[in-house]
Amino acid sequence: MNDRDNAQSDGPKAYWRANLKLTAVLLAIWFVVSFGFGILLVEPLNRIAFFGFKLGFWWAQQGSIYVFVVLIFIYTVCMHRLDRKYDVHEDPDSPERRGD
Amino acid sequence: MDVQTLTYLFVGLSFALYIGIAVWSRAASTREFYVAGGHVHPIANGMATAADWMSAASFISMAGIIAFMGYDGTVYLMGWTGGYVLLALLLAPYLRKFGQFTVPDFIGTRYYSNTARVVAVVSLILVSFTYIAGQMRGVGIVFSQFLNVDINLGVIIGMAVVFMYAVLGGMKGITYTQVAQYCVLIFAYMVPAIFISLLITDNPVPQFGLGSDVADGSGMSVLDKLDNTLVGLGFGPYTEGSKSTVDVFAITLALMVGTAGLPHVIVRFFTVPNVADARRSAGYALLFIALLYTTAPAVGAFARLNFVETVHDTPYSEIDPWFRSWEDIGLIGWLDKNHDGTIQYGPGAPFEGRPSFSEVRGLLDERKVVNVPAAGPNEVYVDRDIMVLANPEIAALPGWVIALVAAGAVAAALSTAAGLLLVISASVSHDLIKNTFARQITDRQELLYARLAAAVAIGVAGYLGINPPGFVAQVVAFAFGLAAASLFPAIMMGIFSRRMNREGAIAGMLAGLVFTFCYIVYFKFIAPEQSNAERWWFGISPEGIGALGALLNFTVATVVSRFTANVPEHIRSLVESIRIPRGTDAPAQH
Numbered sequence: 001m002n003d004r005d006n007a008q009s010d011g012p013k014a015y016w017r018a019n020l021k022l023t024a025v026l027l028a029i030w031f032v033v034s035f036g037f038g039i040l041l042v043e044p045l046n047r048i049a050f051f052g053f054k055l056g057f058w059w060a061q062q063g064s065i066y067v068f069v070v071l072i073f074i075y076t077v078c079m080h081r082l083d084r085k086y087d088v089h090e091d092p093d094s095p096e097r098r099g100d
Numbered sequence: 101m102d103v104q105t106l107t108y109l110f111v112g113l114s115f116a117l118y119i120g121i122a123v124w125s126r127a128a129s130t131r132e133f134y135v136a137g138g139h140v141h142p143i144a145n146g147m148a149t150a151a152d153w154m155s156a157a158s159f160i161s162m163a164g165i166i167a168f169m170g171y172d173g174t175v176y177l178m179g180w181t182g183g184y185v186l187l188a189l190l191l192a193p194y195l196r197k198f199g200q201f202t203v204p205d206f207i208g209t210r211y212y213s214n215t216a217r218v219v220a221v222v223s224l225i226l227v228s229f230t231y232i233a234g235q236m237r238g239v240g241i242v243f244s245q246f247l248n249v250d251i252n253l254g255v256i257i258g259m260a261v262v263f264m265y266a267v268l269g270g271m272k273g274i275t276y277t278q279v280a281q282y283c284v285l286i287f288a289y290m291v292p293a294i295f296i297s298l299l300i301t302d303n304p305v306p307q308f309g310l311g312s313d314v315a316d317g318s319g320m321s322v323l324d325k326l327d328n329t330l331v332g333l334g335f336g337p338y339t340e341g342s343k344s345t346v347d348v349f350a351i352t353l354a355l356m357v358g359t360a361g362l363p364h365v366i367v368r369f370f371t372v373p374n375v376a377d378a379r380r381s382a383g384y385a386l387l388f389i390a391l392l393y394t395t396a397p398a399v400g401a402f403a404r405l406n407f408v409e410t411v412h413d414t415p416y417s418e419i420d421p422w423f424r425s426w427e428d429i430g431l432i433g434w435l436d437k438n439h440d441g442t443i444q445y446g447p448g449a450p451f452e453g454r455p456s457f458s459e460v461r462g463l464l465d466e467r468k469v470v471n472v473p474a475a476g477p478n479e480v481y482v483d484r485d486i487m488v489l490a491n492p493e494i495a496a497l498p499g500w501v502i503a504l505v506a507a508g509a510v511a512a513a514l515s516t517a518a519g520l521l522l523v524i525s526a527s528v529s530h531d532l533i534k535n536t537f538a539r540q541i542t543d544r545q546e547l548l549y550a551r552l553a554a555a556v557a558i559g560v561a562g563y564l565g566i567n568p569p570g571f572v573a574q575v576v577a578f579a580f581g582l583a584a585a586s587l588f589p590a591i592m593m594g595i596f597s598r599r600m601n602r603e604g605a606i607a608g609m610l611a612g613l614v615f616t617f618c619y620i621v622y623f624k625f626i627a628p629e630q631s632n633a634e635r636w637w638f639g640i641s642p643e644g645i646g647a648l649g650a651l652l653n654f655t656v657a658t659v660v661s662r663f664t665a666n667v668p669e670h671i672r673s674l675v676e677s678i679r680i681p682r683g684t685d686a687p688a689q690h
Contacts, residue, residue, distance in 0.1 A: 016679055023189050030185045034178050034356075039349050042171075046339065052311030052321040057339040060174040061166075061397040062307060065181045065390050072188045072383035079193075079379060088680045090374050 015086035022078050026071050034064040106503035107247060114284055114507045115261055118514070121280060122265030122273040130546050133270030134201035134526050140275055140371040146384025148278035149368040151285065151511070152519035153180075153359075153389055155231075156238025158396075159285060159512035164487035166400030167407075170330075170338035173400065175348055175643075179355025179580075181386060181393050186360040186588075188382035192369040194595045196378035197678045201370065202523070203363045203587060204531040210594040212671055213602040214536055219609050221527045223586040224363045229560070230579045231364075232520045236565025238513040242506055245429060245489065255565040258514060259558050266518045266525075267554045274518045275371060281511040286391060288508020292492045292501055293395050296402045299495050306398035314405075326405050333412065333446045334477075338401065344633060350644030357650050358580030361588030364519040367526070375681035403487040406494050411480060412445040416464045419443065422493035427467050430455060431483035435469040436462070438477075448476035455481050517561065525553035578620055581642070585612030585649025593657060598675050600657060603664040608657025616649035 045056030166173030208217025243254025297309035433455030
């Protein structure tokens with residue numbers, strides 16, 4: 001009983017810290033590709049040619065959007081793992097789920 | 101069959117489909133009416149979110165805006181997609197775990213305050229009505245241009261269709277019609293884009309076509325050729341902007357944060373079964389949105405290149421027929437300033453204001469523009485909105501493609517209007533009536549109020565569509581600025597800060613709301629002549645001020661919460677519980 005109590009009070013805190021860390025890393029990438037490459041660094045990057053595009057322009061109008069999509073799917077997969085690692089996931093078939 | 105008949109057929113068939121879905125998915129409880137029962141598959145919800153999100157503006161106007169803004173159009177491309185990353189990582193999963201019906205529901209419960217709830221309802225209604233007037237207008241424009249119906253009749257037909265599925269079906273009806281509408285609109289957008297890309301670059305994928313060489317043997321890439329051509333005519337290069345870096349930064353941030361704070365987008369994530377599905381669904385939504393948003397810059401660049409090459413230095417007597425058909429509608433105007441019978445196109449306005457035409461035609465049978473000519477060589481007025489609509493004609497595509505584009509534009513406008521109507525009616529019936537004024541009403545009565553509220557909201561939206569307050573185009577800044585400055589910070593702090601209390605949240609929302617509102621009203625309506633980079637605070641235009649408003653909200657809320665009472669214990673445990681996926685358990689389910 002005690003062990004389980006410990007796991008339940010400790011688990012969620014560690015889970016939340018891991019979650020914040022993951023979120024911060026992904027948002028840093030989000031910021032770098034959009035505001036960094038697409039806006040702040042667009043002029044130096046535009047001197048580089050990239051498959052018929054100027055690189056800065058490509059990041060602004062194409063690349064950043066692709067990265068946004070990938071970021072959300074990476075988040076989904078990583079959170080799925082974290083949910084299981086810290087045993088806070090939801091499982092529609094488990095008896096724990098109330099109301100069903 | 102001619103284009104007209106085909107268009108009637110396509111639009112009519114799509115309407116029949118939407119109404120059929122509405123009858124099939126009639127809502128029987130408030131839970132079905134507000135959140136489609138919480139059983140929507142994440143992929144279906146992703147499509148519905150995409151249709152909800154992509155409005156008449158995304159479908160019709162965006163590629164045109166990019167065509168004429170070049171690099172500066174980036175603010176819309178990144179702003180309206182990057183917000184989904186914020187939504188997916190910071191809001192959607194937690195709000196789904198919270199598991200209520202509306203955004204004010206969350207704010208009212210988390211900040212244990214009906215005042216906070218009412219402030220949220222006010223922001224929500226301001227944001228949503230601003231947005232919806234433009235949608236009904238979009239429906240009217242499409243009807244009048246493609247079906248030769250009066251704009252007002254077009255708005256009324258659109259209202260009737262939305263009424264059918266929004267009032268009967270609620271969120272359940274809206275969700276499944278939006279899935280159908282996404283399919284219609286993305287198909288209608290991609291087909292002409294692929295044709296145009298093939299035509300100009302021989303590459304069928306518009307996203308790659310944008311970086312390919314022009315298929316005219318010149319060996320130049322599309323963007324290089326566009327840069328050269330535009331610079332030759334006296335414009336700035338297409339791939340470089342004219343806005344200041346700080347303004348581009350602020351507008352992009354305001355649009356991103358505003359997107360994540362828009363209530364009609366957020367509620368879509370209440371409709372999926374659990375937290376994991378909410379995350380996944382946000383990914384699918386952005387994937388479906390990105391399909392159109394990465395195509396739009398290609399369409400914009402192709403359209404601009406095509407337009408310049410077809411129009412500039414062409415004798416009016418030899419101009420392509422599409423030029424004349426849009427001139428007939430009044431969205432293109434030509435004033436032969438140097439009387440050489442040839443069209444010259446360049447930077448600057450051709451004449452003052454939008455074109456007004458005299459009854460008599462000119463010597464070359466052109467519509468005579470009677471506006472005061474402006475200095476400068478440019479002779480052509482062109483409305484940005486025609487780029488997507490005229491593209492199939494410019495590329496000489498078959499009639500069914502033109503009909504398809506009309507059906508797609510109507511789908512884009514209707515799906516967004518329906519989503520907005522639902523959040524308005526839900527916050528009136530659920531947040532104001534049920535949770536503020538008449539707590540005793542039964543589920544059945546609440547459902548009735550929800551339907552009534554939806555019907556009234558459609559009436560108001562239709563009125564705004566028929567009598568547009570002349571400033572619809574200018575107030576897009578409002579919707580995003582207000583959502584960014586009021587709703588997003590309040591929701592985010594409600595999840596990520598256990599210390600944020602009632603007083604802090606209310607003070608923050610009001611500060612953000614009032615500041616952003618006043619800034620936009622001042623520069624857009626009271627003193628528009630002063631709206632320039634020297635007068636703007638930190639060089640931030642009214643479009644981007646929501647970014648500053650959000651910052652102000654966060655700051656005021658944090659400071660006020662430090663000096664006021666602690667958060668009650670039960671709210672702390674509520675915050676703990678929404679951070680954990682386990683136990684997503686919708687109330688009163690099954």
